[in-house]
Amino acid sequence: MQANGQLxxxxxMLGALAACSSxxxxxxxxxxxxxxxxxxxxTESDAPxxTTxxTTxxTTxATTSTTTGxxxxxTTxTTTxTTTxTTTxATTxTTTxTTTxxTTxxTTxxxxxxTCTPGTTPGGAVSxxxxxxxxxxxxFGAADVFAGSALTSAQGxxxxxxxxxxxxxxxxxxxxxxxxxxxLNGGAYSDAKNAMTASGGVLKVWAxxxxxxxxxxxSGSANGTNTGxxxxxxxxxxxxxxxxxxxxxxxxxxxxxxxxxxDLYAISAQNEPDWNPSYxxxxxxxxxxxxxxxxxxxxxxxxxxxxxxxxxxxxAWDNLWAGDNYGNELIQNENSNLDxxxxxxxxxxxxMTPTRPSPPAGVTQPIWETEMSNFGTSDSTMTSGVQxxxxxxxxITTGRASAWHCWWLINENTDNEGLxxxxxxxxxxxxxxxxxxxxxxxxxxxYVNVSVSGSPGTSVYVSAFKDPSSGKTAVxxxxxxxxxxxxxxxxxxxxxxxQMTPNVTSSSQNLVAGTAIAVSNSxxxxxxxxxxxxxxxxx
Numbered sequence: 001m002q003a004n005g006q007l008x009x010x011x012x013m014l015g016a017l018a019a020c021s022s023x024x025x026x027x028x029x030x031x032x033x034x035x036x037x038x039x040x041x042x043t044e045s046d047a048p049x050x051t052t053x054x055t056t057x058x059t060t061x062a063t064t065s066t067t068t069g070x071x072x073x074x075t076t077x078t079t080t081x082t083t084t085x086t087t088t089x090a091t092t093x094t095t096t097x098t099t100t101x102x103t104t105x106x107t108t109x110x111x112x113x114x115t116c117t118p119g120t121t122p123g124g125a126v127s128x129x130x131x132x133x134x135x136x137x138x139x140f141g142a143a144d145v146f147a148g149s150a151l152t153s154a155q156g157x158x159x160x161x162x163x164x165x166x167x168x169x170x171x172x173x174x175x176x177x178x179x180x181x182x183x184l185n186g187g188a189y190s191d192a193k194n195a196m197t198a199s200g201g202v203l204k205v206w207a208x209x210x211x212x213x214x215x216x217x218x219s220g221s222a223n224g225t226n227t228g229x230x231x232x233x234x235x236x237x238x239x240x241x242x243x244x245x246x247x248x249x250x251x252x253x254x255x256x257x258x259x260x261x262x263d264l265y266a267i268s269a270q271n272e273p274d275w276n277p278s279y280x281x282x283x284x285x286x287x288x289x290x291x292x293x294x295x296x297x298x299x300x301x302x303x304x305x306x307x308x309x310x311x312x313x314x315x316a317w318d319n320l321w322a323g324d325n326y327g328n329e330l331i332q333n334e335n336s337n338l339d340x341x342x343x344x345x346x347x348x349x350x351x352m353t354p355t356r357p358s359p360p361a362g363v364t365q366p367i368w369e370t371e372m373s374n375f376g377t378s379d380s381t382m383t384s385g386v387q388x389x390x391x392x393x394x395x396i397t398t399g400r401a402s403a404w405h406c407w408w409l410i411n412e413n414t415d416n417e418g419l420x421x422x423x424x425x426x427x428x429x430x431x432x433x434x435x436x437x438x439x440x441x442x443x444x445x446x447y448v449n450v451s452v453s454g455s456p457g458t459s460v461y462v463s464a465f466k467d468p469s470s471g472k473t474a475v476x477x478x479x480x481x482x483x484x485x486x487x488x489x490x491x492x493x494x495x496x497x498x499q500m501t502p503n504v505t506s507s508s509q510n511l512v513a514g515t516a517i518a519v520s521n522s523x524x525x526x527x528x529x530x531x532x533x534x535x536x537x538x539x
Contacts, residue, residue, distance in 0.1 A: 118132075121490045126489050128475055129492045130464075130492060130493035136446065137396075137402055137443055137444075137447045137448065138445055139170045140403065141168050142168065143171070143187075143407060143409065144186065145208075145210075146174065148412075156194035162199070162441060165437075166437030166441050167440045169203055170405060172205075172206060173206070174208060174210060177213035177222075185209075196262060205256070207266075209270060211281055211282045213248075217237060218234050218237075219235050222280045224279060224281035225276055226276065229275060231283055232283065235276050239288075253267070253307050264307055266310045267308075267309065268313050268370070270292070286326050289311060289312050289329065290329045298337065309340070312327070312342065313344060315346050316347040318347055341366070342367070342370045343368075345372040349373065349374050353394065355397075358400060368405070369395040369401045371405055372404075373408070373417040378415055381507065384432045385430070385533065386479075389461075392439050396463055406436060416430070420433065431505065434510045435478075438476055442537055447467050447474070449463065457528075459481040460477065460480070462487070464476070472538055474538075478532075479529065487525070488525050498519050499538070502515075503534065504534045505532065
């Protein structure tokens with residue numbers, strides 16, 4: 001992490017962590033570090049230069065020699081020939097294929113203004129029900145927090161261009177106190193400009209603080225007190241200074257617009273209020289988080305244009321609807337001041353569990369997953385790529401996330417925290433960049449998630465999306481096993497679809513468009529080689 005021009009090296013924390021059940025449970029970290037819950041060896045790293053421990057049971061399958069083909073629509077032709085050994089099978093929950101039936105918030109009917117008529121699913125087929133609509137997608141993104149250099153044009157294109165890159169549409173930036181005025185915490189305003197241009201004008205930028213100024217902290221320091229997931233009242237915002245910090249944060253959108261040239265979309269109340277590291281951090285128990293949102297919300301709503309309030313960004317999804325219970329606290333007591341419910345996902349950075357906690361009935365705010373990565377030994381292969389794709393799948397299909405963020409755009413360490421490795425080389429990027437692109441390039445803001453049911457095979461996960469305006473459909477299939485699968489997919493309500501084009505990321509391909517597959521009686525067969533991610537896009 002970069003603060004006051006110095007690199008702060010985050011302490012490594014090792015230990016087998018139990019699944020959380022209360023605010024005093026111990027978690028591994030995020031923002032660059034560790035895990036919460038059932039990981040065998042979690043470690044902490046939020047700061048550039050910090051290290052993390054080994055990954056155990058992170059993914060299934062082996063990857064072989066890698067030949068990089070077209071890079072998200074461009075041709076790079078770069079080739080590497082590295083062989084990785086097999087990693088042990090995915091840990092919890094990667095055993096039975098998918099049944100992604102709708103949970104909270106699904107509706108039946110047409111999403112494109114017309115009549116959607118579901119059909120009868122053939123026996124043995126996976127049913128993509130285009131008539132049952134779940135959440136509206138807001139996009140996919142990553143952060144430039146703590147970055148020591150600005151994005152280059154080539155990096156901006158690779159990340160944010162929907163034609164020549166993977167089409168990210170969300171950029172997370174950091175806020176810190178700069179002598180009484182909120183400013184950037186690493187990164188650069190030019191990153192926002194670069195990303196907005198590359199995205200074709202659809203980018204949304206939002207920002208999160210890591211700590212209030214030291215003068216307003218109970219500890220007198222911006223840094224945490226290094227108790228991990230155990231609450232420590234010494235690392236909190238002084239109650240009488242809630243209003244002052246909220247007012248300083250509410251001044252950041254004007255500073256951002258002056259420097260970036262366009263409006264900030266949202267501000268987070270606090271990064272990881274449940275995680276207490278040695279670097280900059282601030283803890284809030286759920287009632288205090290609600291109180292602070294009550295201070296911040298009206299100030300951001302009063303701006304022109306209004307800026308959305310995002311909270312609570314706990315380290316672990318389990319602390320949104322249980323454990324520390326931030327989500328329930330916010331929707332029950334500060335619902336009118338909250339625009340986006342947000343969470344990190346570090347209870348699963350060492351596994352490929354295909355489910356996440358679902359929101360309770362009646363939640364009206366979109367849910368954003370705002371940070372996730374793996375801190376094990378550097379892995380640029382499909383092992384890492386498939387793991388990321390399962391994370392995204394789980395967040396959307398059961399967690400009902402409308403947005404998903406990787407941690408860093410460019411890694412500040414030497415593990416797997418960034419879409420690009422340390423140094424930011426765009427030559428032969430890690431496979432996780434492209435497997436995230438299997439979603440971000442084809443599932444655009446405004447698409448709706450639709451229900452999927454049936455089992456496509458062991459460790460095969462299928463999610464589907466539809467553009468309400470055009471009816472264009474994208475079906476994302478993740479094969480997290482070494483064994484090829486050929487599920488039959490029925491497009492219920494998709495009578496007008498005649499072709500589906502596969503876009504494949506594998507050990508030898510990067511989002512490479514294949515030959516269109518004919519759709520007959522709303523049905524097609526998906527060819528899914530082992531350890532691949534394929535997005536089928538309708539004509």
